[in-house]
Amino acid sequence: MALSPPSxxxxxxxxxxxxxxxxxIPRMLFLVPQQPLVLTYHKGALLKGNYTVNLLxxxxxxxxxxxxxxxxxxxxxxxxxxxxxxxxxxxxxGPGGPTRLxxxxxxxxQGCSLGKSLTDSDLLALASRPxxxxxxxxxxxxxxxxxxxxxxxxxxxxxxxxxxRRGRVRYAYLWVGNPATQxxxxxxxxxxxxxxxxxxPPLVPPNGDVGIDGLVINLATLLAxxxxxxxxxxxxxxxxxxxxEAATACTGIFGGGAFPGFxxxxxxxxxxxxxxxxxxxxxxxYLLPAISLYL
Numbered sequence: 001m002a003l004s005p006p007s008x009x010x011x012x013x014x015x016x017x018x019x020x021x022x023x024x025i026p027r028m029l030f031l032v033p034q035q036p037l038v039l040t041y042h043k044g045a046l047l048k049g050n051y052t053v054n055l056l057x058x059x060x061x062x063x064x065x066x067x068x069x070x071x072x073x074x075x076x077x078x079x080x081x082x083x084x085x086x087x088x089x090x091x092x093x094g095p096g097g098p099t100r101l102x103x104x105x106x107x108x109x110q111g112c113s114l115g116k117s118l119t120d121s122d123l124l125a126l127a128s129r130p131x132x133x134x135x136x137x138x139x140x141x142x143x144x145x146x147x148x149x150x151x152x153x154x155x156x157x158x159x160x161x162x163x164x165r166r167g168r169v170r171y172a173y174l175w176v177g178n179p180a181t182q183x184x185x186x187x188x189x190x191x192x193x194x195x196x197x198x199x200x201p202p203l204v205p206p207n208g209d210v211g212i213d214g215l216v217i218n219l220a221t222l223l224a225x226x227x228x229x230x231x232x233x234x235x236x237x238x239x240x241x242x243x244x245e246a247a248t249a250c251t252g253i254f255g256g257g258a259f260p261g262f263x264x265x266x267x268x269x270x271x272x273x274x275x276x277x278x279x280x281x282x283x284x285x286y287l288l289p290a291i292s293l294y295l
Contacts, residue, residue: 044233048096052104059142075280151183180211188214198261
């Protein structure tokens with residue numbers, strides 16, 4: 001069943017702000033912008049109800065960098081923030097009501113226990129650390145950590161693993177890399193000069209860190225995909241091996257009037273010149289992707 005036409009709603013964070021003030025094939029966050037697509041529901045399980053997000057910082061992240069990410073996850077369930085309103089859109093996908101995410105464990109692997117060149121199997125091993133029930137684990141790799149396919153074909157992915165006796169417990173996890181040094185033009189746009197396409201000037205990141213602000217965009221995108229298509233049979237369009245999901249169907253769209261090379265009309269902080277479209281806890285500002293809905 002598809003979320004049917006005739007109208008495509010590109011969820012606008014900007015308008016909200018103005019009103020307020022690997023068991024299965026990985027689902028990847030791709031680098032190439034795509035046209036919005038009708039998302040079909042394939043009758044599989046969705047993640048509904050209360051879930052925690054465990055953050056595993058792999059490699060060197062400063063306390064300030066970790067705080068930006070932690071505050072974003074905390075903001076997902078914080079009332080009266082536009083980050084929470086943005087996240088609430090995922091609750092319109094399928095039966096079962098909303099998905100409420102809260103911060104779980106924050107884990108540090110600063111010594112890079114599996115080395116600085118990781119495969120998908122390594123990422124699964126990192127994500128397999130319990131707890132799993134009612135949790136999503138996000139593995140976040142530092143700029144000097146190499147991951148297979150990073151920058152060449154993907155900025156991150158989400159997938160599912162199995163735990164428990166005889167692998168009866170399925171759990172969702174995701175990986176996102178910090179693109180600050182390896183590929184900011186691919187995985188931190190619009191805060192870096194794009195590697196391909198129209199060469200528009202980069203925007204000023206709201207938290208002053210190109211890599212971390214880009215990582216948050218990709219983390220937000222993959223969290224939306226994780227809850228609406230956790231096991232490869234939820235909401236997506238295209239082949240299961242290369243699906244377009246809730247936020248990847250609107251890649252590159254962050255505000256009204258967006259077109260290739262232009263992220264859309266955004267708010268600008270008069271003090272810093274930074275561009276953003278969402279506010280969270282602790283005065284944080286973020287740039288979050290549009291979520292597509294066909295109503």
